[in-house]
Amino acid sequence: MPNTFGHLFRITTFGESHGPAVGVVVDGCPARLKLSAADIQPDLDRRRPGQSHLVTSRQEADCVSILSGVFEGKTLGSPIALMVRNDDSRSEAYEEIRTKFRPSHADFTYQAKYGWRDWRGGGRASARESVGRVAAGSIARKWLREKYRIEALAYVKRVQHIEAEVDPQRVTLAQVEASPMRCPVVAAAKRMERLVQAVKTEGDSVGGVIECVLRGVPPGWGEPVFDKLTADFGKALLSIPAAKGFEVGSGFGGTYLRGSEQNDLFEMSGGRLRTRTNRSGGIQGGISNGEDILLRVAFKPTATIMRKQRTVDIHGKSAVLEPKGRHDPCVLPRAVPIVEAMALLVLMDHALRQRAVSGWMSSARR
Amino acid sequence: MPNTFGHLFRITTFGESHGPAVGVVVDGCPARLKLSAADIQPDLDRRRPGQSHLVTSRQEADCVSILSGVFEGKTLGSPIALMVRNDDSRSEAYEEIRTKFRPSHADFTYQAKYGWRDWRGGGRASARESVGRVAAGSIARKWLREKYRIEALAYVKRVQHIEAEVDPQRVTLAQVEASPMRCPVVAAAKRMERLVQAVKTEGDSVGGVIECVLRGVPPGWGEPVFDKLTADFGKALLSIPAAKGFEVGSGFGGTYLRGSEQNDLFEMSGGRLRTRTNRSGGIQGGISNGEDILLRVAFKPTATIMRKQRTVDIHGKSAVLEPKGRHDPCVLPRAVPIVEAMALLVLMDHALRQRAVSGWMSSARR
């Protein structure tokens, strides 16, 4: 389902970067959740361009309208349609890419797939599509918090070679939001900022790694076999533009350990079964074990750079792409709320799936 | 759909490790593909335990039976049910784990989810479930080869710290199958073998990385937004037991590059549009660009080790797990055909999806 995500909590996003609007239809939200635009707007504001000098200067208010599914301040159980109008659409800045394929963008592959494309600002391939994801994620966030006290928190863990030492168990939203980089470690954040500024000046770009911690997930969520949490978080986070890698817990690093080092031993603690270490990242056999879930996503450096690049046009002729327009030298700060949103959507879907068949220990914890 | 994978080419696997049988129902295979058990058995033999001294000594012939969907040697278009009987089920070897949760296994999480579990050999969480995946993958392999000359080849790229330098464009199946490690570089394979032997002697285990190359995929396959190839390959490969990480193309490594280094410039070559480099790993904007698709999966070291481990039992009491039974000190060689199978299943599904709406350049190439 190309534009739909989830089974019981399903979102369908729509909209092109420079079309009339972007948005999402959220289906499967339980009835009687208190909800208003004020629950959604803050996350959209975190995703919005123009927040700081580090990100694209495109200026859009991104005000969300609730078109359906909410009545007298509460959800009805019917689909919640959310819409954000596209305001600031300077299409002329994109005239050149009408015919030239931008390297490492989706221009060529969309042309190959559909036979043509909306070339204005990347069209459907624009990160602007994520407005719908973030808006839907806010609903999942509210429900998971109210029903299970679950919290999702993402942050920039590394920009190119600059890595922050973060304790995922203790890090707070305030620490993350303290810097425009959304890196919760002050010193590292400062260094990252300087790097991004330098890279911007050079007309280049950088990537890095976002880490996301999910706290309070009860044991027993997720499905064995294909819909393992590992697989579903992976799909969710790898569907974000520019994502090229994903790992859970010790991830790629764990492949350097031996079994005797990687294994998380069980113990009783505080009256419930815990693991002493958390190299599993809160997921065992695809199912949550009650520990913090720990995810990481690799984002490549932004494909748009302010440098001349050789390419080919839609007629198969060599061409040179001139630097023009606005761009994000580093997408990571704005990707943070998108990572949280996608992780929350997966969790909410599995929460509902687990409620359908409900179990033993997990139900005891509720 | 916990036990079903795919949209137009869908597989549903069934079976526990020590139940009567494991198998798969494959729905959506086009009619009139020549098919017999001889097309499937070779891949199952590659997955089978007991192939070498490096893997578990469980002895099972794993002979596949075709129960439906094939008539006079050709597919009917109806579901193809494939079954493999479980022969060698020494349940008594597992008596201890009836009550004790094995560290970093799915014992505890299944108990939390379902309130009980089939403790014999991991039950549904056993890698034996992958018999159905591999059998289904053989069908996808045959169809993709016949219709599109597409080839999938996976191999062991790294075991713990031992990494092989492999050229994904040139590596052959013969090179991969030349060593019981399924590492195509002879010297590296030998070193890996020695490491696995040493680790086995110590009752420990190791993990590593499998790389998979897909050759011949036309441009235009995959979907934007949620069903990006990146996301669907990620989900598929992260659903394999013990997988903890996934990357495409330059993956995590690409986050250390700048945009000007990461970008793949376009050029015309041999009459078609190509990229000079392939850091995108054959996927741009979630859609194939005609270059080789390059995937990597991180497998943690086997959780079962032949050492005493402290744990907790189902009554919440401390316990010690004694080493017992058979185990794979390194799952990677047997995981190679599973990785290929899952990648092929994703490709075949997207092939059918693309045929439904078909495009412009991609159709020209067919």
Next chain:
Amino acid sequence: MPNTFGHLFRITTFGESHGPAVGVVVDGCPARLKLSAADIQPDLDRRRPGQSHLVTSRQEADCVSILSGVFEGKTLGSPIALMVRNDDSRSEAYEEIRTKFRPSHADFTYQAKYGWRDWRGGGRASARESVGRVAAGSIARKWLREKYRIEALAYVKRVQHIEAEVDPQRVTLAQVEASPMRCPVVAAAKRMERLVQAVKTEGDSVGGVIECVLRGVPPGWGEPVFDKLTADFGKALLSIPAAKGFEVGSGFGGTYLRGSEQNDLFEMSGGRLRTRTNRSGGIQGGISNGEDILLRVAFKPTATIMRKQRTVDIHGKSAVLEPKGRHDPCVLPRAVPIVEAMALLVLMDHALRQRAVSGWMSSARR
């Protein structure tokens, strides 16, 4: 998927009767179909209230806006979001039903399901939801006409006891649209009109049967087993508000025949295989056989009547419902375009599914 219909051509509708808007997201439409609001508006106008004295006098222009998926007059292959603002929402007319359950409406069942409901005009249960269906159906109609010259035509076959003798092979849209009843037989249409007027005067309502013919469907569409055309058309048409019955071809009437009378004998005619009769209604074994597809839907009389009715309120107390507001004494004329839309959505979905795996005789015909 409560609010989503279809597999490859999927629609998700949203909106309550008196909320800000109703609409639909259409996913899976192939790229490069010429499309503008002018292709959609005529069908919406046929569904619109206030067309004649026979239907509700609620006045809404129902102007459709295309929010996404169309660029320079052609579809992009991305989701097409369509929205219609709700203008004329006299909620006060519904104040009484805030607390009283209307007989044979969805008031009580929604309350039972969700714990509360949008009582204004039926909320999500209002026939206003069908705006999205009809708008989506117009897209399917255009694509099926352009690719396959397929035509869908529905009409009022019977109102209470007044039945029209219609030849489904010859009836035309002009004949259907000639009367406000959408019954193509002039004399019958007149009698129906008089009946509806009389019933309206008495504050009562009537139901009847809509017949739908689909012409030009090639043989080989539809799936065996669960997704038979019979089953998918049935689901589609039975999901329309007030539908209580469905039949294909000879339907319930065919149960009075013997096999020797019901069977459609094959013959060659005009170079292709035909059936002499069409009691199968164009579907055999769930799959189209190339003959006209013939469907019928039973609509119960409108539940809203302008008479006092005894009922119960949300506190479980006896109550009397006073006649108030506007209502359709007979929903059939306005249901005609909804029936067509739903039938077209099913066909388009199966067209794409068949293209994915394509066959032999059907492909020969294309």
Next chain:
Amino acid sequence: MPNTFGHLFRITTFGESHGPAVGVVVDGCPARLKLSAADIQPDLDRRRPGQSHLVTSRQEADCVSILSGVFEGKTLGSPIALMVRNDDSRSEAYEEIRTKFRPSHADFTYQAKYGWRDWRGGGRASARESVGRVAAGSIARKWLREKYRIEALAYVKRVQHIEAEVDPQRVTLAQVEASPMRCPVVAAAKRMERLVQAVKTEGDSVGGVIECVLRGVPPGWGEPVFDKLTADFGKALLSIPAAKGFEVGSGFGGTYLRGSEQNDLFEMSGGRLRTRTNRSGGIQGGISNGEDILLRVAFKPTATIMRKQRTVDIHGKSAVLEPKGRHDPCVLPRAVPIVEAMALLVLMDHALRQRAVSGWMSSARR
């Protein structure tokens, strides 16, 4: 999903009439339901051919094997694979239809769809496919009975012109099973038997109507819009071979009533909200209202008749089909357990869906 039915409780059937086996994989059954072959076999025995002189004399024991998903007599929560071997496959009896299309069978449409077909006994289009449905239905029956005391009971309501007056609220399984016709009214059953015998002697066939009552369904099950109970029961029952029509409650008959006659008035009775009449058939706005759910299906007369019929062969030449082999002159008695099974599968799926989001009044009743 051609061979899969359901969302949370999903069945996938497989098998051709004369292949090695038929069966089903049931996914989504909650864990810890007591289950053995003895729970399933009785329903299969009711569906089995050769039960009486009224149905086909094909003799098959139809013994079910549980291949997975059950351990120590209880469900695991993993897929339950059920298989029945095909024993009595006299393919030679079908040699003639290898090349000749049987009128009103699926021979031609399968050929058109797939380019070829398994001609032996109808292959996948055979009613033998329903073995898997009935087996899966037994699991749903057991779970619904244990959790909600829900009961499904179907019976033959009419054969051609012979109709039985049945009180759906009071009819019992014993009454249904008392006659080989599965008609609970003795006198009508006798007349039906005589008709079927006479028709058989003449080499002809008859159809009729099966009615199904579902008792004990709490209010609030089902979904608005597309997944209305009306629509889902319709799809389920119209997917049964030979089904040509479906209705709920007053159905087609209700179209002859006025709104003031059709409407079911609410009242309080026994401490809960009831309707005085049940023309809605237990479903309002697509959602259960707590009254008995009442469904009817029209089955056409069996297409196989023991008479010469003119037809066309696969080469497009005129041909005559000679009467040969075994056949059911009336499928209705054997279709009764299939109707029950499909209705139960729909209910169980909606039960789980409702548990996922759970409501207010319905939860109060549990």
